[in-house]
Amino acid sequence: MSIWKYANPTQFMRTSAWLLPGLSVLAALCVATGLVWGFFFTPDDFRQGSTVKIIYLHVPSALMAINAWLMMLVASLIWLIRRHHVSALAAKAAAPVGLVMTVIALATGAIWGEPMWGTYWAWDPRLTSFLILFLFYLGYIALWQAIETQDTAADLTSVLCLVGSVFALLSRYAVNFWNQGLHQGTSVPVATGERSVADVFFVPLVFSMVGFGLLFVALVLLRTRTEIRSRRLHALLARERAADTRVAPNTPPSESPTS
Amino acid sequence: MIPDLGKYQDTVLSAYGISLLLLAAIIGLSIWRARAVKRQLDATEARTNKRQ
Numbered sequence: 001m002s003i004w005k006y007a008n009p010t011q012f013m014r015t016s017a018w019l020l021p022g023l024s025v026l027a028a029l030c031v032a033t034g035l036v037w038g039f040f041f042t043p044d045d046f047r048q049g050s051t052v053k054i055i056y057l058h059v060p061s062a063l064m065a066i067n068a069w070l071m072m073l074v075a076s077l078i079w080l081i082r083r084h085h086v087s088a089l090a091a092k093a094a095a096p097v098g099l100v101m102t103v104i105a106l107a108t109g110a111i112w113g114e115p116m117w118g119t120y121w122a123w124d125p126r127l128t129s130f131l132i133l134f135l136f137y138l139g140y141i142a143l144w145q146a147i148e149t150q151d152t153a154a155d156l157t158s159v160l161c162l163v164g165s166v167f168a169l170l171s172r173y174a175v176n177f178w179n180q181g182l183h184q185g186t187s188v189p190v191a192t193g194e195r196s197v198a199d200v201f202f203v204p205l206v207f208s209m210v211g212f213g214l215l216f217v218a219l220v221l222l223r224t225r226t227e228i229r230s231r232r233l234h235a236l237l238a239r240e241r242a243a244d245t246r247v248a249p250n251t252p253p254s255e256s257p258t259s
Numbered sequence: 260m261i262p263d264l265g266k267y268q269d270t271v272l273s274a275y276g277i278s279l280l281l282l283a284a285i286i287g288l289s290i291w292r293a294r295a296v297k298r299q300l301d302a303t304e305a306r307t308n309k310r311q
Contacts, residue, residue: 236300
């Protein structure tokens with residue numbers, strides 16, 4: 001069985017229709033468990049007080065903001081190399097979700113930063129690279145909207161995605177590259193396993209992170225299905241217009257029934 | 260109902276409020292657009308089939 005069979009829109013629609021309900025329920029359960037547990041049933045931190053509860057939103061959204069761009073990078077590369085339309089549409093579908101995750105990460109970070117650092121914003125390496133990532137998301141979405149020919153839009157946005165990936169990686173590793181600024185290092189380093197978060201905070205955080213991940217996948221599947229349908233809709237409408245033109249070749253454009 | 264958040268109550272509640280609002284917006288918009296496009300496509304396909 002080859003993964004490329006899912007590049008077929010019909011196969012993708014069939015598989016995603018089967019996956020989507022279960023994924024959505026699982027995502028809702030995990031997000032609700034993580035947030036309710038974190039908000040209602042975790043103690044205050046000895047240093048940060050109740051602001052520690054923001055971690056259940058800030059960390060998962062920041063994680064997904066970066067991973068969404070990396071998913072778009074993979075999809076863009078598949079488009080550029082293999083020209084599978086579903087991958088280009090999946091990248092397009094993921095961008096608004098990634099943008100929302102970035103905004104949540106920036107907003108919760110600023111709100112959390114004010115009582116802890118004494119400022120909403122600082123030109124810290126991680127914060128700045130996240131802001132640039134946010135601008136890349138805006139540019140990516142705007143570029144898709146600006147170009148009418150879908151294949152050309154997919155080509156140009158893929159190139160933009162490749163360039164933006166530098167900032168996606170930079171926002172992940174900025175604290176390691178420049179050992180300065182206000183933002184701390186990662187609280188949950190996957191590679192070393194030496195996390196700085198106590199179990200009482202960590203378990204609901206894992207639920208929240210898994211939940212945000214599943215929510216992202218569910219939203220991307222739903223939105224990719226919409227993009228595939230939208231593309232078919234435009235093709236059918238174009239065919240209808242062409243058929244109308246053939247039926248009434250002498251009708252001036254201004255009197256055409258579709259104009 | 261809401262736990263005692265002490266002096267950071269506004270901070271924590273605003274972070275949760277903004278985030279949940281944004282999440283609800285992207286979920287709501289995605290579902291709304293999915294339904295709208297499906298409705299349009301169904302109508303167009305029905306029209307196309309009738310013509311043939």
